[in-house]
Amino acid sequence: MMTLTMAKAVNEGLRKAMEDDPRVLVMGEDVGRLGGVFRVTDGLFKDFGEARVIDTPLGESGIIGTAIGLAMHGYRPVCEIQFDGFVFPAADQIITQLARLHQRSGGSVRVPVVIRIPYGGGIGAVEHHGESPEAYFAHTPGLRVVSCATPQDAYDMLRQAIDCDDPVVFFEPKRRYWDKGEVVTTELADRQVVPMDQAVVRRPGDELTVLAYGPMVHTALEAARIAESEGRSLEVVDLRSLSPLDIDTITASVEKTRRCVVVHEAPLYAGLGAEIATRVTERCYYLLEAPVLRVGGYSTPYPPSRIEHHYLPDADRLLDAVDRAFAA
Numbered sequence: 001m002m003t004l005t006m007a008k009a010v011n012e013g014l015r016k017a018m019e020d021d022p023r024v025l026v027m028g029e030d031v032g033r034l035g036g037v038f039r040v041t042d043g044l045f046k047d048f049g050e051a052r053v054i055d056t057p058l059g060e061s062g063i064i065g066t067a068i069g070l071a072m073h074g075y076r077p078v079c080e081i082q083f084d085g086f087v088f089p090a091a092d093q094i095i096t097q098l099a100r101l102h103q104r105s106g107g108s109v110r111v112p113v114v115i116r117i118p119y120g121g122g123i124g125a126v127e128h129h130g131e132s133p134e135a136y137f138a139h140t141p142g143l144r145v146v147s148c149a150t151p152q153d154a155y156d157m158l159r160q161a162i163d164c165d166d167p168v169v170f171f172e173p174k175r176r177y178w179d180k181g182e183v184v185t186t187e188l189a190d191r192q193v194v195p196m197d198q199a200v201v202r203r204p205g206d207e208l209t210v211l212a213y214g215p216m217v218h219t220a221l222e223a224a225r226i227a228e229s230e231g232r233s234l235e236v237v238d239l240r241s242l243s244p245l246d247i248d249t250i251t252a253s254v255e256k257t258r259r260c261v262v263v264h265e266a267p268l269y270a271g272l273g274a275e276i277a278t279r280v281t282e283r284c285y286y287l288l289e290a291p292v293l294r295v296g297g298y299s300t301p302y303p304p305s306r307i308e309h310h311y312l313p314d315a316d317r318l319l320d321a322v323d324r325a326f327a328a
Helices: 006-020 044-048 060-072 088-098 134-138 151-163 216-229 247-257 272-284 305-311 315-327
Strands: 002-005 024-028 053-055 076-080 114-119 144-147 168-173 180-183 200-203 208-212 234-238 241-243 260-267 293-297
Touching: 002 006, 002 151, 006 024, 006 044, 006 151, 006 168, 006 180, 024 060, 044 053, 060 076, 060 088, 088 134, 114 151, 134 144, 134 168, 134 241, 134 260, 134 272, 144 151, 151 168, 151 180, 200 216, 200 247, 208 216, 208 247, 208 315, 216 234, 216 260, 216 315, 234 247, 247 272, 260 272, 260 315, 272 293, 293 315
Parallel strands: 024 053, 024 076, 076 114, 114 168, 144 168, 208 234, 208 260, 260 293
Antiparallel strands: 002 180, 144 241, 200 234
16 A cells, blocks of 8 residues: 555556557647646656557547547557647547447447546646536536546556446546545456446445545545534435436435535536436425535536635535535
């Protein structure tokens, strides 16, 4: 076991995957000699060479298109989109090609491409460097969409994503890159590892379920600690997989607590919170003590960095929703 930052855990996951399988390639803007803008790929170019750690031109559509071709010829590319807002030029390749090839070919073609995207706000970045585009891709059939919240999950889930034969969009909460945690790096097959598409209960509770993922898991845990000091017991569920959604774990928690708040950084309008709230209501309608509430970003373009703390959900906004759920 080692103590690693989330960024280093991703690095270790990439390194181990490349050591185990020569078909695994890393590609993206500045991932080679520079080691990535967040240094997530630091050292890989030196150890694996330019044929497997590929500095690409500044062209996201070309990165994904090339990865699709490589995957169709037996490789397992891992692409880095430098910042969340840069993924949109690649949307055509992801949505109309990558997501559909398996079905379009009648199941004969697999495209095991992983697209790593540092996402979310909280680092004081400029426009297009602090967005949460996960709902666009979760809405697209044919893609698996996941997000890690801890260094251990960053390592394990990335290894699982690379091993997966389906395309995976892997969202990494960039403001958590420097959070540290204990990470076990022994072979996945030699220990009990939570499957990539399964949610986990991060904190048990009895009176209300908070559903969160990625950067908001830590915010939800902070809110739960504050609520406990006020005599309320919140259960925090880390969704981990956004598509598919582990609705069984979610509903098992809500059936116990009978109240639910969903939190994410992305704008609320037509966001994942709306889908999750509907699914919970469909399954738990006769048990709910209050409507399922949502907390998220506002329906505006991501704000300038000096005011992003007003935009991003924090423990206070989450606890305000908790109060409203108990008042219903």
